[in-house]
Amino acid sequence: xxxxxxxxxxxxxxxxxxxxxxxxxxxxxxxxxxxxxxxxxxxxxxxxxxxxxxxxxxxxxxxxxxxxxxxxxxxxxxxxxxxxxxxxxxxxxxxxxxxxxxxxxxxxxxxxxxxxxxxxxxxxxxxxxxxxxxxxxxxxxxxxxxxxxxxxxxxxxxxxxxxxxxxxxxxxxxxxxxxxxxxxxxxxxxxxxxxxxxxxxxxxxxxxxx
Amino acid sequence: xxxxxxxxxxxxxxxxxxxxxxxxxxxxxxxxxxxxxxxxxxxxxxxxxxxxxxxxxxxxxxxxxxxxxxxxxxxxxxxxxxxxxxxxxxxxxxxxxxxxxxxxxxxxxxxxxxxxxxxxxxxxxxxxxxxxxxxxxxxxxxxxxxxxxxxxxxxxxxxxxxxxxxxxxxxxxxxxxxxxxxxxxxxxxxxxxxxxxxxxxxxxxxxxxxxxxxxxxxxxxxxxxxxxxxxxxxxxxxxxxxxxxxxxxxxxxxxxxxxxxxxxxxxxxxxxxxxxxxxxxxxxxxxxxxxxxxxxxxxxxxxxxxxxxxxxxxxxxxxxxxxxxxxxxxxxxxxxxxxxxxxxxxxxxxxxxxxxxxxxxxxxxxxxxxxxxxxxxxxxxxxxxxxxxxxxxxxxxxxxxxxxxxxxxxxxxxxxxxxxxxxxxxxxxxxxxxxxxxxxxxxxxxxxxxxxxxxxxxxxxxxxxxxxxxxxxxxxxxxxxxxxxxxxxxxxxxxxxxxxxxxxxxxxxxxxxxxxxxxxxxxxxxxxxxxxxxxxxxxxxxxxxxxxxxxxxxxxxxxxxxxxxxxxxxxxxxxxxxxxxxxxxxxxxxxxxxxxxxxxxxxxx
Ligand SMILES: Cc1ncc(C[n+]2csc(CCOP(=O)(O)OP(=O)(O)O)c2C)c(N)n1
Numbered sequence: 095x096x097x098x099x100x101x102x103x104x105x106x107x108x109x110x111x112x113x114x115x116x117x118x119x120x121x122x123x124x125x126x127x128x129x130x131x132x133x134x135x136x137x138x139x140x141x142x143x144x145x146x147x148x149x150x151x152x153x154x155x156x157x158x159x160x161x162x163x164x165x166x167x168x169x170x171x172x173x174x175x176x177x178x179x180x181x182x183x184x185x186x187x188x189x190x191x192x193x194x195x196x197x198x199x200x201x202x203x204x205x206x207x208x209x210x211x212x213x214x215x216x217x218x219x220x221x222x223x224x225x226x227x228x229x230x231x232x233x234x235x236x237x238x239x240x241x242x243x244x245x246x247x248x249x250x251x252x253x254x255x256x257x258x259x260x261x262x263x264x265x266x267x268x269x270x271x272x273x274x275x276x277x278x279x280x281x282x283x284x285x286x287x288x289x290x291x292x293x294x295x296x297x298x299x300x301x302x303x304x
Numbered sequence: 305x306x307x308x309x310x311x312x313x314x315x316x317x318x319x320x321x322x323x324x325x326x327x328x329x330x331x332x333x334x335x336x337x338x339x340x341x342x343x344x345x346x347x348x349x350x351x352x353x354x355x356x357x358x359x360x361x362x363x364x365x366x367x368x369x370x371x372x373x374x375x376x377x378x379x380x381x382x383x384x385x386x387x388x389x390x391x392x393x394x395x396x397x398x399x400x401x402x403x404x405x406x407x408x409x410x411x412x413x414x415x416x417x418x419x420x421x422x423x424x425x426x427x428x429x430x431x432x433x434x435x436x437x438x439x440x441x442x443x444x445x446x447x448x449x450x451x452x453x454x455x456x457x458x459x460x461x462x463x464x465x466x467x468x469x470x471x472x473x474x475x476x477x478x479x480x481x482x483x484x485x486x487x488x489x490x491x492x493x494x495x496x497x498x499x500x501x502x503x504x505x506x507x508x509x510x511x512x513x514x515x516x517x518x519x520x521x522x523x524x525x526x527x528x529x530x531x532x533x534x535x536x537x538x539x540x541x542x543x544x545x546x547x548x549x550x551x552x553x554x555x556x557x558x559x560x561x562x563x564x565x566x567x568x569x570x571x572x573x574x575x576x577x578x579x580x581x582x583x584x585x586x587x588x589x590x591x592x593x594x595x596x597x598x599x600x601x602x603x604x605x606x607x608x609x610x611x612x613x614x615x616x617x618x619x620x621x622x623x624x625x626x627x628x629x630x631x632x633x634x635x636x637x638x639x640x641x642x643x644x645x646x647x648x649x650x651x652x653x654x655x656x657x658x659x660x661x662x663x664x665x666x667x668x669x670x671x672x673x674x675x676x677x678x679x680x681x682x683x684x685x686x687x688x689x690x691x692x693x694x695x696x697x698x699x700x701x702x703x704x705x706x707x708x709x710x711x712x713x714x715x716x717x718x719x720x721x722x723x724x725x726x727x728x729x730x731x732x733x734x735x736x737x738x739x740x741x742x743x744x745x746x747x748x749x750x751x752x753x754x755x756x757x758x759x760x761x762x763x764x765x766x767x768x769x770x771x772x773x774x775x776x777x778x779x780x781x782x783x784x785x786x787x788x789x790x791x792x793x794x795x796x797x798x799x800x801x802x803x804x805x806x807x808x809x810x811x812x813x814x815x816x817x818x819x820x821x822x823x824x825x826x827x828x829x830x831x832x833x834x835x836x837x838x839x840x841x842x843x844x845x846x847x848x849x850x851x852x853x854x855x856x857x858x859x860x861x862x863x864x865x866x867x868x869x870x871x872x873x874x875x876x877x878x879x880x881x882x883x884x885x886x887x888x889x890x891x892x893x894x895x896x897x898x899x900x901x902x903x904x905x906x907x908x909x
Contacts, residue, residue, distance in 0.1 A: 106648065115308075118470055122308050129436070131469035133412060140864045141648030154545040156469040157614045176643050194876075196646040200859055200868040201698055202673055204644035215641060238878045 095254055097150035099158040103177045104169025105194055106134055106141045109242030112267060113167075114145035116246060119263040121149040124255045129156035144177055161219075167249050169228070169241065170194050175212045181219040188248050188287070189216075190228035190241065224248065226286050232279060237272075240279035247283020251291070257284075309473045311466040314437040315376075315404060316341035317473070318444025323480035324348060324374045325399070326366035328359035330738065331767035332378030333413035334467035335406035339376055340770075343779045347479070352770055352779040355708075355738040356381035360388040360403070367392075367401040367457075368495060369486045372448050376404035379420045380707060384739070386423070389457070393427035394505050395495055396455035396512075398488075400448035404460045406467045409585045410612030413464075413766075415688060415707060417610065419586035424459045424563035428509050430516050431459040431563040432525075433541045437471040439525065439560060445477065446525070454512050454519075459563075463585060465542040465612065517564040525560035528573055535627060536577025538570070538590055538601075546615045547583040550622060565593050574599045581606070581627065585613050650693050652865040653881030655761045655806035655832030660694035660701045661861050661887065662812045663728065666820075669700040673856040682820075683725045685715035687740070689732035690765045698860045702730065709739025715754045716747045726820045727754045733789065734764035734772040741792065747825055748797050755819040758789055760831040761806070769836060793827040800824050806832025809890045835881055843899045844880035845889055847873055851896035858888040858897065 100117065104110045111132050121128040126149040134143045146158045160179055165186045168174030174189045181187060198204040207215075216223050226248055232241040243264060250260050264280060265273045309317065315338050319327070327350040329339035343350035353359035356377040363375035377385060382405045392401060405423065408414040424431035432447055434440035440462065447458040493501045520526060535554040539547045544558050557573040559565070574580050574594075582591040582603035591603035606625045608617065622628040650657050664670050667682040686692060686702035687710065695702035704714050715729035731740045736758050744756060764770040771777045776786030793801045800822060802815045812830065819826040844865075847858075854873055858866050865879035866888060875888075875897075882899075889897040 105646065118308055122472060127472060128308065129469055129471040131465055140651070142646040154549045155615050156465060156471065159615050172643060175641065195867050195869055196644050197649060197698065197862060197864070198644050206644060
C-alpha cells in the first residue's frame with residue numbers, strides 16, 4: 095500500500111476526531127506523509143461529522159475527492175449512507191450497526207431509512223460492507239466511549255500498519271487510566287472483522303489487494 | 305522535530321520560536337486553538353481579551369513597549385478590531401506585531417462569509433497566507449521580521465482548512481530570545497495620532513508599501529513551479545493544494561505574500577504561459593489586481609465566488625471550461641438521496657434548553673404532534689453562541705441573529721420602531737461581556753422597556769469552553785476577579801435584575817412572565833453550568849411506558865437524549881445527564897419520566 099484515502103463519519107460526541115487523529119499519527123509513525131481535516135460545523139454534540147484522512151508519499155489536498163475513498167469507517171448507519179458517494183467503486187465500508195434518529199425523525203418530520211435502503215445506497219458503490227455491532231460491544235466492555243477505538247480495531251485489519259504502531263499511538267492519545275480498556279476494545283474490533291473475514295469465502299482483504 | 309500539527313498549532317509553535325512575548329485573542333472558530341496553544345508555553349503572556357478590539361489594543365500596546373506580540377481572531381473578529389487595527393497600520397510598531405485572521409469559507413461555524421484579504425489592502429499592511437501547517441510554522445518567523453523591518457503590523461490570513469487541518473511539520477527552530485528589553489520610546493509623532501501627526505504617517509505608509517512590494521518580488525515563499533506552458537495557475541492557501549492535485553502538469557505561481565503583490569514576478573510568469581488562470585477561494589482578490597495590471601487572466605468566471613473550494617469543484621469547473629481534457633475517470637452513476645439532515649443540537653443537559661423551552665412555549669413556536677401551528681408571539685432577538693441553536697426546531701425560539709452583541713440593540717430598535725409585540729433579547733455570558741454591555745447601557749439610557757435574558761453558563765461554550773471575564777479564571781489558568789453580571793446590570797442602573805436557576809422550569813417561567821408584564825427594562829440572568837463541563841452523570845432518567853401517552857411534549861425540548869422511534873418515546877441513558885438537569889421530568893404532564901432505570905426498561909420487547 096503506498097496511498098490511502100479514508101473517511102470517518104458519524105455524530106458529534108462519538109470520538110471521531112480522536113479516532114482520526116490516531117489514524118493520522120499512526121500513518122506518520124509508519125512513514126507516510128499525511129493530512130487530515132475534520133468537518134464538524136458548530137457541533138459539540140449531535141451534528142453530522144466527517145473526517146478526511148489522506149496518506150501517500152506526498153499529500154497535497156487534505157480533502158478526499160468524491161468516489162475516491164478506499165475506506166469509509168462509519169460510526170452510525172445513516173451517516174454511512176450520507177457520505178457513501180465518497181467511496182470508490184469496490185471500496186470498503188465498515189459500519190457500526192447502530193442508528194441514532196436525528197431530531198427531525200423524532201418529531202415525525204422526516205423518515206429514518208430502513209436497513210435495506212441503507213444497504214442499497216452503499217451497494218451502488220461496493221459489496222464490501224462490514225456491519226459491526228460496535229455500540230453493543232463497547233457497552234459490554236463497560237464504556238460506550240471505547241466505541242471509537244473499537245472501530246479503529248476494525249479499520250486496522252485493512253491497513254497494513256504494524257499493530258504495535260497502532261497501540262503506541264492509541265496510548266499516546268488517550269489518558270493513561272483508559273489505555274488498557276481501549277487496548278481491549280481495539281483487539282475486540284480486530285477480532286470482529288477477522289471473524290467476518292474467516293467465515294467469508296475469499297477474504298475481502300485479499301480481493302482488495304489483488 | 306517532526307510532528308503532525310494543525311495549522312493553528314503550527315502558528316503557535318512558529319510564533320513561540322519567533323520569540324513572541326505577548327499574545328491576546330478572543331475565541332472564534334477557526335482561530336481559537338492559536339491562543340490556547342500559546343497559553344501553554346512558558347515565557348509567554350497569553351490572555352483571553354474581552355473582545356477582539358481589546359485584544360488588538362493589548363497587542364499594539366505590547367508592541368509599542370518593544371516586544372513581539374500576536375493577536376488572533378476569526379474573520380468577523382477583525383471587523384470588531386478594525387479600529388485599532390487601522391490605527392496600528394498608521395502608527396506602525398516597535399516590537400513585531402502579527403495579526404492572525406482565520407477566515408471561514410463555507411461558513412462551517414460562522415454567521416457570514418467574508419474575505420479578509422481585503423483588510424490588508426484597506427490598511428495597507430503586508431499579508432501572508434500559508435498553504436499548510438509547515439508553511440504556517442515557517443511564515444511566523446517571516447511575519448515578525450517583516451513587521452519589525454518595515455514598521456508595520458503584518459496580517460496572516462488562514463482559512464478553516466488551513467487552521468483545522470493537520471499535516472506534517474518539520475520544526476527546525478528554537479525559541480529566539482528577544483534581542484531587546486521591553487521599553488517604551490517616547491515618540492509622539494509616531495504614537496499620538498493627532499491629525500498633525502497622522503498626516504505625517506500617511507506618506508510613510510505609502511512609501512512602506514512600495515518597499516514591501518519590492519520585497520515581495522524576492523520573498524522566498526512566492527514561487528514559480530514550472531510545468532506545461534499551456535496553462536499557468538496563480539494560487540495561494542489551500543486552494544493551491546487542490547489546484548496542484550487537479551492540474552499536476554500545469555505551471556504554477558504559488559503566492560504566500562499576497563499583499564502587496566510581486567508584480568514583476570507575476571508578469572514574468574504570465575509571459576511564460578499561454579493561458580493564465582487564478583484559482584482562489586472567495587473573492588477575486590488576486591485576479592482583480594492581476595487584471596488591473598493589464599494582464600489577460602480568468603478566475604471567477606470559471607470558479608465559484610461563494611463557499612469553500614475543493615478538488616471536486618475545481619475539477620468539475622475546469623472540465624466545463626475546457627481547461628481539463630482527457631477522459632473523465634469513470635465514476636459510478638450516483639443516485640441522489642433524500643436523507644434526513646442532522647444539524648447540531650443543544651447537548652443533553654444544556655442549561656440553555658430550559659429557558660428556550662419556556663420562550664418557545666410562551667412564544668407559541670412549537671406545537672404538539674398533530675396540533676396545528678400557531679401564530680408566533682413575542683419577538684426574540686437572539687445573539688451568537690451555542691444558544692443560537694435554540695433557533696432550530698423544535699424550539700424555534702429565536703427571531704434574529706446578526707453579529708455578536710447585536711441582539712440588545714436590535715431589540716431596542718424594534719421597540720422604538722413601535723412594534724406591538726413584547727420584545728426579549730437573549731445573549732450568552734461571554735457575548736454579553738464581549739459586546740452586550742454597551743448595548744445594555746444604551747437601552748437604559750434611552751429608556752428601553754425590553755427584557756434582556758443573559759444565559760450564564762459560566763463559559764464560552766460554542767468555541768470549546770474558554771474562560772472569560774465572568775468565570776474568574778484567566779487563559780493561563782490563574783484565578784482572578786470574576787465580573788459579577790448582576791452587579792454590572794445594577795451598576796448600569798437597572799432595578800429589576802433577577803437570577804434564576806437554568807434547570808428550574810417553574811422559576812424560569814415565572815420570571816420571564818413577570819418581566820414581560822413589567823413596563824420597566826429588566827434583566828434575567830439564567831445560570832447553570834455548561835453540560836460539557838459536567839463531571840459526573842447520575843441517575844439518568846427513563847420513560848415509564850405504562851404512564852407515557854406519547855403526547856410528545858418532552859420531544860419539544862429538543863434534547864438529543866429523548867427520541868421517538870416507531871411507536872415509542874425513549875431516553876438514551878448513555879446521553880442523559882440525570883440529576884443535573886431533569887427538565888423533561890419537570891414538564892411531563894403524566895409524570896411518566898422517572899429516575900429508576902429498571903422501570904423505564906420495561907420496553908415493548
Ligand atoms: C466577533 C466575533 N467573535 C467571535 C465569534 C465566535 N463566537 C461565536 S459565539 C461566541 C461566544 C459564545 O459564548 P457565550 O455567549 O457565552 O455563549 P455559549 O456558547 O456559551 O452558549 C464566540 C466566541 C463571533 N461569531 N464573532
